[in-house]
Amino acid sequence: MTSYLQDYITVAVFAAAGFLLVAAAVGLSALLRPRNPSATKSQTYECGIDPVGSGFSQTHVRYYIFALLFLIFDVEAVFIFPWAVRLESLGGFALVEMAIFIAILLAGLVYAIRKGVLQWES
Amino acid sequence: MTHFLETVFQSVFWSAVIKVVFVFALLLLTALILVWFERRVVAFMQNRVGPNRAGPFGILQTLADGLKLLFKEGIRPRKVEVGLYLAAPIMAMIPAFLIFLMVPIGAPIHIGETTVTLQGADLNIALLFVLAMSSIAVYAIVLAGWASGSKYPLLGGIRATAQMISYEAAMGLALVPVVVFASSQIAGGSLGVGTMSFSRIVALQAGSFRGPVPGWFVFSLLPSFVIFFTAAIAETNRAPFDLVEAESEIVGGYHTEYSGFRFAIFFLAEYINMFNLSAIAVTLFFGGWLGPGADLPYVGWLVPIFWFLLKTYALLFLFVWIRATLPRLRYDQLMTLGWKWLIPLSLAWLVVFVLLQGVRVFGMPWS
Numbered sequence: 001m002t003s004y005l006q007d008y009i010t011v012a013v014f015a016a017a018g019f020l021l022v023a024a025a026v027g028l029s030a031l032l033r034p035r036n037p038s039a040t041k042s043q044t045y046e047c048g049i050d051p052v053g054s055g056f057s058q059t060h061v062r063y064y065i066f067a068l069l070f071l072i073f074d075v076e077a078v079f080i081f082p083w084a085v086r087l088e089s090l091g092g093f094a095l096v097e098m099a100i101f102i103a104i105l106l107a108g109l110v111y112a113i114r115k116g117v118l119q120w121e122s
Numbered sequence: 123m124t125h126f127l128e129t130v131f132q133s134v135f136w137s138a139v140i141k142v143v144f145v146f147a148l149l150l151l152t153a154l155i156l157v158w159f160e161r162r163v164v165a166f167m168q169n170r171v172g173p174n175r176a177g178p179f180g181i182l183q184t185l186a187d188g189l190k191l192l193f194k195e196g197i198r199p200r201k202v203e204v205g206l207y208l209a210a211p212i213m214a215m216i217p218a219f220l221i222f223l224m225v226p227i228g229a230p231i232h233i234g235e236t237t238v239t240l241q242g243a244d245l246n247i248a249l250l251f252v253l254a255m256s257s258i259a260v261y262a263i264v265l266a267g268w269a270s271g272s273k274y275p276l277l278g279g280i281r282a283t284a285q286m287i288s289y290e291a292a293m294g295l296a297l298v299p300v301v302v303f304a305s306s307q308i309a310g311g312s313l314g315v316g317t318m319s320f321s322r323i324v325a326l327q328a329g330s331f332r333g334p335v336p337g338w339f340v341f342s343l344l345p346s347f348v349i350f351f352t353a354a355i356a357e358t359n360r361a362p363f364d365l366v367e368a369e370s371e372i373v374g375g376y377h378t379e380y381s382g383f384r385f386a387i388f389f390l391a392e393y394i395n396m397f398n399l400s401a402i403a404v405t406l407f408f409g410g411w412l413g414p415g416a417d418l419p420y421v422g423w424l425v426p427i428f429w430f431l432l433k434t435y436a437l438l439f440l441f442v443w444i445r446a447t448l449p450r451l452r453y454d455q456l457m458t459l460g461w462k463w464l465i466p467l468s469l470a471w472l473v474v475f476v477l478l479q480g481v482r483v484f485g486m487p488w489s
Contacts, residue, residue, distance in 0.1 A: 004246075006138075007243040007244055007245050008243070008245070009138060010138045010141060010142075010223070010242055010243040011220065011223060011242075011243050011245070013138045013139070013142055014138075014141075014142050014145070014219060014220060014223050014242060014243075015216055015219075015220060017142045017146070018146075018215060018216045018219040018220070019212060019216060021146060022211065022212045022215045022216070022387060023212060025192075025383060025387070026208075026211070026212075026383055026384060026387070028192070029191075029192045029193075029196065029382060029383035030196070032192060032193055033192070033193055033194055033195050033196060033382060033383075034195050035195065036195060037197070037198075041197050042197065042198065042199050042200045043199060043200070044199050044200075044201050044270075044271060044272040044273075044379070045199070045272060045274065045373065045378055045379060046272070046273065046274075047373075051272070051273075054271075056268070056271060056276070057273070057276060059280055063280055063283070063284050066284050066287065066288060066457075067283075067284075067287065069461070070287040070288065070290070070291055073291035073294075073295070073465065074257075074287075074290070074291060074294065077253070077291075077294040077295070077298075080295075080298050080472075081249070081250060081298065081301060081318070084298045084299075084301040084302045084305065084316065085301055085305055085316030085317065085318060086305075086316055087302055087305060087306075087316070087476070087479070087480075088305060088306060088316075088483055092480065095476065095477075095480045098476070099473065099476075099477075102469055102472070102473055105469070106466070106469055109461070109465065109466065113461075113462060118457065118458070118461050118462065
């Protein structure tokens with residue numbers, strides 16, 4: 001077996017072991033700890049008063065815009081990392097091309113800032 | 123004995139098992155020491171004594187707290203989404219474990235003919251793997267916040283998500299110059315095949331920068347390190363970026379409804395992540411386990427581990443120092459810093475660095 005595959009096997013074994021370890025720790029705690037629920041205890045926390053309304057609420061639309069922007073910058077990393085690894089063998093053409101790509105991205109960020117979507121106080 | 127060890131490490135399965143046990147032991151021990159370390163250091167900075175009762179210098183304090191939490195009642199509120207609520211702590215812990223798997227903590231050890239690397243797994247895309255895992259860690263927090271079915275955890279979870287994804291973009295971009303630089307270091311800077319493997323990045327820092335100064339990447343890539351470290355503090359939700367668990371506003375944040383050992387797991391995951399990011403900063407910028415004295419007889423294999431831990435704890439001290447010094451940011455300041463400063467700054471640094479690198483390799487465009 002190649003060491004390449006071997007490393008991924010280690011990762012898989014490790015993920016499984018991590019899961020088992022945490023599950024076992026929580027399970028052990030469940031065996032050891034007292035269990036004494038009451039109606040008041042199992043209420044949702046709200047600073048001591050009875051909780052008002054539902055705990056599941058809508059989220060402000062700002063967060064949605066942050067998520068969209070993040071998506072762009074994260075997908076961009078997918079392009080940039082392979083390019084960074086092979087930069088010198090790809091040559092000057094790739095360099096110029098990436099400069100254009102980053103310029104477009106920056107233009108997008110500047111547009112978002114100018115539009116005020118990153119503005120928090122109104 | 124040597125022969126036996128050699129046979130064991132040649133077997134894929136058993137060497138994986140040994141590494142798993144070793145890494146788990148090391149991580150849990152580190153988390154225990156780290157919590158105590160932080161409490162002590164912050165206490166001294168605030169002119170207090172800090173925990174000093176359990177064991178010598180209070181070093182067993184975290185163990186005592188952990189045992190206490192093990193025996194505490196785990197209250198599960200009526201309104202939670204049970205499945206996700208129970209899964210979230212586990213989902214927080216696994217990425218923390220997997221990230222540490224990538225970090226080389228010492229020089230490879232030779233037992234007979236076999237070489238054992240002191241690294242869980244030496245993936246050739248370790249850097250991307252780490253970024254991916256820290257993205258997955260966000261799920262645990264947003265799900266914990268949402269599944270609690272309560273207002274404060276929901277707010278905390280949403281805040282945490284926005285914060286972590288914002289700074290993750292900056293963190294990823296800050297690491298690109300590292301890859302470019304590492305690639306240029308291979309084969310003397312000409313037509314190198316690049317690398318994202320941590321063990322190779324460490325090996326590339328073995329030379330000397332100028333004279334007696336070691337060839338750590340931090341000397342060439344200081345802006346990358348500063349951006350990475352700032353983003354790392356935000357990624358781990360530490361002060362001054364700890365709005366996620368701002369007690370005065372949203373109680374405990376995403377883990378308000380968690381108690382007992384389930385809470386302890388979130389807590390441990392946070393500290394392991396702190397250690398992970400320091401270890402990665404050491405690996406990428408401070409030469410990892412490199413240091414003098416690795417050729418000493420008998421203890422030679424321990425010396426690199428010592429250097430690695432020393433450097434990592436120096437960075438962790440910086441984490442704690444920043445926490446003790448800076449007050450918490452406001453939410454709009456946090457987002458402004460992330461999107462209007464760190465991301466444009468990391469993009470600008472990337473462009474400047476790559477252009478310099480391009481000029482060095484390909485010459486001036488007109489020549």
